[in-house]
Amino acid sequence: xxxxxxxxxxxxxxxxxxxxxxxxxxxxxxxxxxxxxxxxxxxxxxxxxxxxxxxxxxxxxxxxxxxxxxxxxxxxxxxxxxxxxxxxxxxxxxxxxxxxxxxxxxxx
Numbered sequence: 001x002x003x004x005x006x007x008x009x010x011x012x013x014x015x016x017x018x019x020x021x022x023x024x025x026x027x028x029x030x031x032x033x034x035x036x037x038x039x040x041x042x043x044x045x046x047x048x049x050x051x052x053x054x055x056x057x058x059x060x061x062x063x064x065x066x067x068x069x070x071x072x073x074x075x076x077x078x079x080x081x082x083x084x085x086x087x088x089x090x091x092x093x094x095x096x097x098x099x100x101x102x103x104x105x106x107x108x
Contacts, residue, residue, distance in 0.1 A: 029048075
């Protein structure tokens with residue numbers, strides 16, 4: 001049990017060391033990071049300002065076309081093996097099981 005605790009403690013010490021090193025590097029390079037961000041922001045602002053497009057008047061909007069009408073259901077097979085008549089009522093066909101039908105129909 002002591003070895004497990006030692007591994008956990010050493011792992012925590014390692015994580016803490018990595019966090020401290022990352023924070024020290026960030027603090028050291030923070031002024032450079034700020035300068036780079038400011039330069040990138042100024043360049044983007046300058047590019048956006050120099051490439052302004054002329055303002056066009058808004059296009060006149062035409063009324064939207066009505067959706068196409070769906071023809072009424074005329075009856076037929078649907079995605080499941082059920083016959084649907086034009087009134088929307090499903091008529092189930094009798095189920096034919098292949099195990100019950102044989103080529104030669106004779107009794108034993």
